Amino acid sequence: MAAAAAFALVLVAGTALRLHARRQLHAETLAAAIPTVSIVHPGGPATDRLVLxxxxxxWYSAPVYARTNGYLRRWYADIGQTVRQGALLADIDTPDVDQQLAAARAALATRTAQRDLAGITTRRWNRLNAQNAVSQQETDERRGNFAASEATRHEAAAEVERLETLSGFKHILAPFTGVVTSRATDIGALIVAGTAAAQPLFTVSDxxxxxxxxxxxxxxxxxxxxxxxxxxxxxxxxxxxxxxxxxxxxxxxxxxxxxxxxxxxxxxxxxxxxxxxxxxxxxxxPGPGTAVRIPASSLLFRRDGTTVAVMDASHHVRIQPVTILTDFGTELSVTGLAPQSAVIDNPRDDLRDGDEVTPHGA
The missing domain is CATH 2.40.30.170 (Efflux pump adaptor protein, beta barrel domain)
Structure with a gap:
């Protein structure tokens, strides 16, 4: 009789233990089915700062080139020196231009003398023509010679003006008030102007x-x-x-x-x-008043558009659509969320609206 009672007691105890283990296993299975998630709270509205x-x-920067050929005689301004507008920066020795100018002036004197002689001859023939002492044809020829001499003199005068202007370029002047930021020449340097390889002698910067x-x-x-x-x-x-x-x-x-x-x-x-x-x-x-910042890893890209998963007070998931305003790399500025929202970071791809979750550390 005692043995039967002991057997029954052992049988009841074993059954109770198996039922407890089964219930514990079921509870653990249910708990394992509820995912644990990491919760982040969006940053509140803030200014948007960008560093570029x-x-x-x-304000002004002018490379100063030579306009005439020659040799640099002397420079008067070096790098870092402040110069006024029109200040003399350098002088160029231009023997070729000087000789051409002297020859042009001599040619102008010759053309002037020829023009004067042609003018005297024309006036003399005009008087003779008025007295019917010479033919009209000869008088017209003298008048034509005078007009040609006058044109030739103008040509010579223009050449003198051109060479005088070119000679004036021997003085390098500052285009405006500023600082000499470069000097690429020195005394005795050969100056060749008007070529593709020409380098600026100075650079002046305001x-x-x-x-x-x-x-x-x-x-x-x-x-x-x-x-x-x-x-x-x-x-x-x-x-x-x-x-x-x-x-x-x-x-x-x-x-x-x-x-x-x-x-x-x-x-x-x-x-x-x-x-x-x-x-x-x-x-x-200034950022929009409704914008908040969230980690870029919290986004869900689905058929319905860009969304995030938010945990409500009862630990259930709510899929919330958002609009991205600015991408900062690891963070995004978005609208559609409140600063107190519990956003799930790195959500699972199979997370659905209404799913129960457990916040990490709860």
Whole structure:
């Protein structure tokens, strides 16, 4: 009798243990079927900051070439020197032009003498013709000789003026007030003008103001406004920001770069910055009031469009459509979400609306 009771007790205990293990296995199976997800909260509305490279250029920059051949006699301005408009930069010794000018002046004197003689002859024949002492044909010939002599003299005078102008180019003058940023010649150097290989003798730059050029991507082109002010930095002055004001925009997007060229102006009254320098320009655009930032990894690309998976208060999934405003690489600026939304990061591809999920760490 006791053995039967013990057997029954063992049988009941075994059955209870198997039922408990089965229920525990079922609960674990159900729990495993509920995915664990990582939750992120979107960043609230914020300003959109864009940093782009740019290049500083002088307000005016003119390479100064020689207009006549010769040898450099002397230069008067070196690199880094400030010059006024019309200041003498260099003198060129032009022996060939000087000889040509002397010959042209002598030829002009000859043509003038011939013209004067032809004029005297013409007047004399006019008087004789009036007295019927000579024929009309001979008188017309003398008049024609005088007209030809007058034209020849004008030609000689024009040649003298041309060579005088060319001789005046022996004095190299500054085109405007600025700084000499290059000098590519020295005393005694051969100057050959008017050839494709000719090099500028000097470069003069007006650095009182500087132009700052930057290419703005098409996604931001519509946000560029007249008169906007940006901050920029240069490697010369680490940690210091400078201000530049927008003066021009090209109004067209370059098809090769997909960007619009924009020009800013910087008042370089302190002469701190140099033309040709590299700069980094920081644009700050106000973001839309309804826009938030989410990780790019939280997007779902499905037939219905661009969406994200959001967990509600009861830990169920809600598929929410969003609109991408700006792509920042690892982050996106989107509309369609609230800052307090619980966005599922790296969602599973098979996640559906209404699915139950467990937040990581819950």
């Amino acid at each position: 490279p740019g290049r500083l250029q002088a 650095v009182a103001r500087l132009r700052l050029y930057v290419s703005v991507p098409q996604a931001y082109a519509a946000r560029i406004r007249d008169g906007m002010v940006v901050a920029f930095t240069v490697p010369d002055y680490p940690g210091r920001a400078f201000q530049a004001r927008l003066v021009r925009a090209s109004g067209a997007v370059d098809p090769q770069s997909g960007a619009m060229l924009v020009q800013f102006v910087y008042d370089n009254g302190e002469n701190l910055l140099k033309p040709g320098a590299y700069a980094q320009i920081a644009f700050t655009f």
